[in-house]
Amino acid sequence: MGKYILSRLLLAIPTVLAVLTLVFFVVRVIPGDPATAALGDYASQEAVEALREKMGLNEPLIVQYFNFLGDLVRGDLGASMITGKEISDLVKQVLPYTLELTITSIFIGTILGVPLGIYTARHVNTGVDYVGRVVSLAGLSVPAFYLGILIMLLLAHKIPIFPAVGGGNLKDFKSNIMHLVLPALTLGLIMTASVTRLTRSAMLNVLKDDYVRTARAKGLSERVVVLRHALRAALVPIVSIIGIWAASLVADSVLTETVFARPGLGKMLVSAIMQRDYTLLQSVMVIYALFVVGINLITDIAYSFVDPRITH
Amino acid sequence: MEDRLDSKLDVVIEEELTERLDAPAIRIRSQRKRLFQTFVRNRPAILGVFLLVLVLVMAIFADDWFIAIFQGREPQPLLAPYDPLEQDTVNRLAPPSREHWMGLDSYGRDTLSRIIYGSRVSLLVGLLSVLIGGVSGALMGLTGGFLGGKVENVIMRVADILMAFPSLIMGLMVLAVLGGGLFNMILAIGIVLSPTFARVAHSSTLGVKENEYVEAARSIGAGNWRIARVHILPNIISEVVVLASIWIASAIRVEANLSFIGLGVSPPTPAWGSMIRDGTKYLFQAPWVSFFPGLAILITVLAFNLLGDGLRDILDPKLQN
Numbered sequence: 281m282g283k284y285i286l287s288r289l290l291l292a293i294p295t296v297l298a299v300l301t302l303v304f305f306v307v308r309v310i311p312g313d314p315a316t317a318a319l320g321d322y323a324s325q326e327a328v329e330a331l332r333e334k335m336g337l338n339e340p341l342i343v344q345y346f347n348f349l350g351d352l353v354r355g356d357l358g359a360s361m362i363t364g365k366e367i368s369d370l371v372k373q374v375l376p377y378t379l380e381l382t383i384t385s386i387f388i389g390t391i392l393g394v395p396l397g398i399y400t401a402r403h404v405n406t407g408v409d410y411v412g413r414v415v416s417l418a419g420l421s422v423p424a425f426y427l428g429i430l431i432m433l434l435l436a437h438k439i440p441i442f443p444a445v446g447g448g449n450l451k452d453f454k455s456n457i458m459h460l461v462l463p464a465l466t467l468g469l470i471m472t473a474s475v476t477r478l479t480r481s482a483m484l485n486v487l488k489d490d491y492v493r494t495a496r497a498k499g500l501s502e503r504v505v506v507l508r509h510a511l512r513a514a515l516v517p518i519v520s521i522i523g524i525w526a527a528s529l530v531a532d533s534v535l536t537e538t539v540f541a542r543p544g545l546g547k548m549l550v551s552a553i554m555q556r557d558y559t560l561l562q563s564v565m566v567i568y569a570l571f572v573v574g575i576n577l578i579t580d581i582a583y584s585f586v587d588p589r590i591t592h
Numbered sequence: 593m594e595d596r597l598d599s600k601l602d603v604v605i606e607e608e609l610t611e612r613l614d615a616p617a618i619r620i621r622s623q624r625k626r627l628f629q630t631f632v633r634n635r636p637a638i639l640g641v642f643l644l645v646l647v648l649v650m651a652i653f654a655d656d657w658f659i660a661i662f663q664g665r666e667p668q669p670l671l672a673p674y675d676p677l678e679q680d681t682v683n684r685l686a687p688p689s690r691e692h693w694m695g696l697d698s699y700g701r702d703t704l705s706r707i708i709y710g711s712r713v714s715l716l717v718g719l720l721s722v723l724i725g726g727v728s729g730a731l732m733g734l735t736g737g738f739l740g741g742k743v744e745n746v747i748m749r750v751a752d753i754l755m756a757f758p759s760l761i762m763g764l765m766v767l768a769v770l771g772g773g774l775f776n777m778i779l780a781i782g783i784v785l786s787p788t789f790a791r792v793a794h795s796s797t798l799g800v801k802e803n804e805y806v807e808a809a810r811s812i813g814a815g816n817w818r819i820a821r822v823h824i825l826p827n828i829i830s831e832v833v834v835l836a837s838i839w840i841a842s843a844i845r846v847e848a849n850l851s852f853i854g855l856g857v858s859p860p861t862p863a864w865g866s867m868i869r870d871g872t873k874y875l876f877q878a879p880w881v882s883f884f885p886g887l888a889i890l891i892t893v894l895a896f897n898l899l900g901d902g903l904r905d906i907l908d909p910k911l912q913n
Contacts, residue, residue, distance in 0.1 A: 298753045303765075310769050414636070417901070421841065421893035423848045426868065426886035429875065433883075437876050444876075531758030535849055539872070549761075550853055553768045561768060568761050576756075 281584060288580045292573055299569040304348050307562045308341070314558040318361040335361075335559075348562075357563040362555050367563045370548065375567075377447045378544040380456075381463055381536065382529050388468025389475050389529075390522055396472065397479020397518075398506065404484060412476065419473020424532045428466040428539040435462060445541040463536040470532070471525045478521045482514035489513070515586045523579030527572045627906050637902020643895035651711040672705035676862045685878040695880040698870060699860075703881060706862035707888050713856075713863040714892060717778050718844040722836050724782030725843075729789025730832050736790070737797030738820050748794060751787035759784045763846055764855070772855040780850075781843045792835055796828040830907055838900035841893045848889045864889050 315331040316323065332338050336347055351358065357367035400412040436444035448459030486492065487510050495509045496502075534546030545564060552560040583590045631637055655667035669675055673693075680686075680700035688695040694703035729751075736747035754762065766780035800806070801824060809819050850856050851865025859866065864885040871882030 295753070295756060298749070299756050302753055306765055306769060311771070417636075417897055418890065418894055421845070421897050422890050423845050423852070423865075423886070423893075425849065425852050426882075426889060429868070429872065429882055429886065433875065433879055437879075528758045528760075531760040534760060534764070535852065538853060549764065553764060554854070565761070565765060568758075569756065572756055572758065 281588075284584050284590075285581055288577055292577050295576075296570065296573050299573065300349065300352065300566060301345075303562060303565045303569060304345055307558055307565070308344075310556075310558065312556065313337075314361060317556045317558070352566065357566075358559050360557055360560045362557045362560070367560055370560070371545070371563070371567065374543045374545055374548055376450055377542060378530070378533050378537070378546065380460060381467070381533055381542070381544065382526070384460060384464035385467035385471060385529050386522065386526050388464060389471025389525060392468070392472040393475025394479050394518060396476040398483055398511065400476065401480045401483035401487060402506065404480075409480075412480070416473040416477045419470055420477070422470065423535070424466060424470055425535040425539045427470060428463065428536050431462055431466050432539065447542040447544070459540075459542070463533075463540045463542060466536050466539075467529050467532055471529060474525060475518070475521055479514070479518050482517045483510060486510045486514045512586075516583060519582050519586050520579060523575060523582070526575045526579075530568065530571050530575070630906050631902055634902045634905060636898045637905075640895045640898025640902060643891055644899060647711050647715065647892050647895065650708050651715050654708045654712065669705065672702075672708040674702040674705040676701060676706045676709040677860055678702070685874055685881070687878070688880055694884045695878065697867070697881045698874055698878075703867070703884055706867055707864065707885055710862040710864045710867060710885065711888065711892070713774065713851075713861065714844050714847060714889070717774070717781065717847040718840040718892075718896070721778045721781035721843045721847075722785060722840045724779065725785030725839070726789050726832060726836050728782070729786035729791075730793040730828070732786065733790035733793025733795075734797050734820060734824060734828065737794040738801055738816070738824060744794075747790065751790045751794075754784075754787040755791075759842070759846055760849055763850055764853075767850065767855050772858070774857045774861075777847060777850060777856055781846050784846070785839055785843065788839065789832060789835060792831055793828055796831050797824055800824050800827045834900060834903045834907055837896055837903055841896035841900065844889065844896070845893050 313328070313332075315328045315335060315337060319327055319331060336344055339347070355368065357371065359366055360370065396412065400409045403409050432444050435442050442462050443459055444462075446459055448455040448457075450456055483506075487506075489510075492505060492510050495505045500509075531546075533544055534549060536542065537544040537546040538550065545567065548560065549564045549568070551557070552564055650671060653671045654669070655672065656670045657667040660667040678701065680696060680702075682700070683696055684698055684700040686692060686696040686700075692702050692704065694707065697703055697706070732747050732751070736744040757765065762784045763780050766783050767776060770776040770780060803823075806819055806823050809823055814822075847856065847863075848865035848868075851863045852869045854866070854869060856866050857863045867885040868882045871878070871880075871885070875882060
């Protein structure tokens with residue numbers, strides 16, 4: 281097991297490097313000169329040249345690339361081109377919001393999706409199953425921001441229980457949770473749709489296997505048959521869809537954070553693009569990429585617990 | 593007696609011959625018929641087709657461009673009750689009424705007309721970006737799977753890296769480079785989708801190229817290009833097409849997301865995502881401005897998903913429950 285985890289960790293290194301390289305070059309091919317963008321069109325030639333020098337833009341590309349990697353290793357994300365603030369400080373301010381949103385959504389999606397999937401698989405081709413299928417397909421079709429708007433209209437306007445916008449105060453538990461409910465529900469419900477669908481088909485695949493019949497024939501209770509024998513075998517695809525969703529929820533937070541005017545990584549990314557803040561854009565992209573690689577790593581390791589055969 | 597035997601033998605031979613000659617044709621015909629029947633019996637898929645036709649009709653007949661082209665004039669609204677850009681500023685944000693079924697937006701423009709015109713952007717982006725992503729991805733996957741070796745390694749590793757980013761983040765990244773607007777968005781979504789197609793085409797190519805007919809073709813001197821085109825492409829195309837209909841759904845959703853963020857088609861051209869974005873400023877005051885365009889996105893994406901599910905059931909009976 282330890283060996284497997286170590287090999288996954290080592291395998292993640294080239295992926296991280298490749299992704300970082302991609303981000304570096306993408307930001308470099310964005311048209312327009314970052315120094316001019318930072319100073320505005322009317323800046324003097326000397327000022328632009330001075331800033332280019334200061335930002336290291338006059339170095340050869342390969343030197344810039346290694347400087348970029350070196351800074352990252354030291355945890356130095358540089359300063360925002362537009363506001364001049366330290367990016368690592370900005371990230372530290374908003375990261376908790378995105379993290380709590382993503383984790384709560386994954387929790388909601390799993391805790392609702394897996395049981396619903398098992399239930400519909402056990403009652404296949406009944407009314408419940410049919411309704412479940414339609415609803416989950418609708419859940420896969422609805423854009424996150426639209427569901428967010430609908431939920432906001434219902435639970436912040438028609439029945440005003442929760443605040444509509446903002447992220448709340450991180451230090452005040454109640455305000456934080458109240459502001460978290462609606463965005464987390466939005467993303468969680470979308471994930472539920474997908475997890476339900478996949479759990480259902482994974483369970484259906486497994487439930488007709490011989491060993492499930494054997495388990496039933498032994499006289500085991502239905503509960504043990506479904507939860508211990510069938511679910512265990514269906515768990516690998518379920519873990520992988522949860523992993524895929526975890527990565528995609530990090531991205532969808534861009535939308536919910538926009539709808540609910542919540543501080544977060546997604547909102548920072550959008551404003552970096554809109555304001556052409558190249559240094560901020562580069563850093564946020566790097567953080568997103570690391571997130572995704574990390575989630576994939578965790579998923580891989582989770583596989584080995586779910587199905588020990590994978591480690592061999 | 594002999595005559596009768598002979599004629600009987602003739603009949604048997606004839607029957608056998610026709611069976612041999614026509615058998616594949618008959619089998620193909622009956623197989624197609626069976627597939628068609630499976631599809632027709634799949635009620636959700638038929639619902640999907642019905643909804644799609646509805647959206648297509650909306651997009652095509654929003655105005656009378658097909659007549660206007662010949663008469664050399666500006667197209668007039670046909671299905672849409674009003675011009676989507678016409679402003680009735682006195683009644684801005686008016687609620688749904690008999691004159692304006694879905695109300696007016698913040699500039700006093702008819703929401704229903706803008707939804708009908710907006711279907712054009714969604715369909716255009718959905719279809720074209722999947723075409724770009726599908727063709728380029730399938731070609732990459734086919735080339736990689738077929739040639740193997742270094743080419744395969746490079747192509748598939750690039751696809752892996754591109755897939756390391758969630759599609760929305762990747763789309764934002766490409767748009768940051770290209771800048772916003774309709775055609776850049778189509779290109780961006782196409783680039784985002786291509787690695788998925790590359791993967792599917794790659795794995796099906798690996799399966800197909802081991803077949804004897806590929807070896808046979810090679811032994812009679814067929815070149816790589818011919819084998820890929822004649823023997824491999826037709827065999828992987830069905831999987832790519834099924835994937836396409838599901839990814840059109842996805843592409844339309846990504847388009848809506850990007851338009852909602854504000855990177856889509858430039859105003860005042862109506863697009864569903866940007867209509868919702870405009871409406872959020874007056875959400876509690878005039879919810880209809882955002883509500884109806886969202887419903888349009890939901891229905892269109894659902895239609896493509898239903899169709900894709902139906903097609904997949906047909907082509908992969910194992911997945912049928």
